[in-house]
Amino acid sequence: MYRLLIADDHPLFRDAISRTLSLSVADASAAPYELLQAASLAETLSLIDVHADSLDLLLLDLDLPDSHGLEGLRRLRQEADWLPVAILSAHEARETVLEALSLGAVGYLSKSSSAEVLREALARMLAGEVYVPAQLMRAAPRPASLSAPSASASTSAASSTSLPPPAPQLVPSLSEPEFARRWQTLTTKQRGVLERMVLGESNKMIAWQLGVAETTVKSHVSAILHKLEVTSRVQAILLASHALAAMSDTDASPALPKRATPRRGAHE
Structure with a gap:
């Protein structure tokens, strides 16, 4: 229960x-x-x-x-x-x-x-x-008033309400060149898995989409965390989400994949 x-x-x-x-x-x-x-x-x-x-x-x-x-x-x-x-x-x-x-x-x-x-x-x-x-x-990024108030609004709120301080970020800020360096250490298959992680897909769904065993996806995820120098799936998703969005503005990264018909019987 x-x-x-x-x-x-x-x-x-x-x-x-x-x-x-x-x-x-x-x-x-x-x-x-x-x-x-x-x-x-x-x-x-x-x-x-x-x-x-x-x-x-x-x-x-x-x-x-x-x-x-x-x-x-x-x-x-x-x-x-x-x-x-x-x-x-x-x-x-x-x-x-x-x-x-x-x-x-x-x-x-x-x-x-x-x-x-x-x-x-x-x-x-x-x-x-x-x-x-x-x-x-x-979804394409757009201003989020809930999470990013204007400076004037923040000042007004601070004067009338004592808000708790922001929680520490799960991942440090990372420059585009540094993320690009870490991205280059990933294999093509690992990049594909990471892009689907960013889409919110589970290991089971990623395996179904790519036509591989779920244990293979788990191995790729472990390698991704190591190469991106993070310790959790959430950290990898956050890091990749911000960096890929920034890199896409300069055509430096591929577009996120769409759902495709999975290949059957393929195991790596």
Whole structure:
């Protein structure tokens, strides 16, 4: 039994999520869930204190009555850094997704996701994977007001509200030449795997798309982490996302791949 907590100020939406999860129990292959509900960040923190020993995952909306944007995630990373947090939001700006991951979120789900996508995402995150829908990673970068306020707005906010300091970045900033150097150390197959990681695909999906064994993909991922000099899948995704986007402006990197029909029976 997994115990989840959803923080959203819309009761109808919370109830819809609860019904979706209860329906999944009818599937013998699906794990049953218990869902706790909170309508504010304060209520969320209170429930975390009460159920600290049994919570498995928090689904956090970015717009709560007492928290806006990524402020709530930053505070949760400070006060309950042991609890996996996934963002469940209507905001789909690519920069917001990437910043949420950099702050430690284990996933990012759009509120427009289907019930099937929600169940798949929960299964992957509860298994220790990071989940990001491919369509959010394919989206062209655009200004993200939630994660990058203007200087004047920041000054105004600072004068009226004491916000928690930003969490440390998971990866250091890296110059284009340095990323290009590390990129060149990857084999063609490793680059293909990394590009699909950036799209949010799991090892299983990457293996299906490329027509190789999942163990082969895992070996490629390990090599990618070593060559990029990072220690986790999230770090590799963040580093590659920022660098590939910058390099694409100068045609220095390939476009991210589209889903293709997998080759059958090919094992490397």
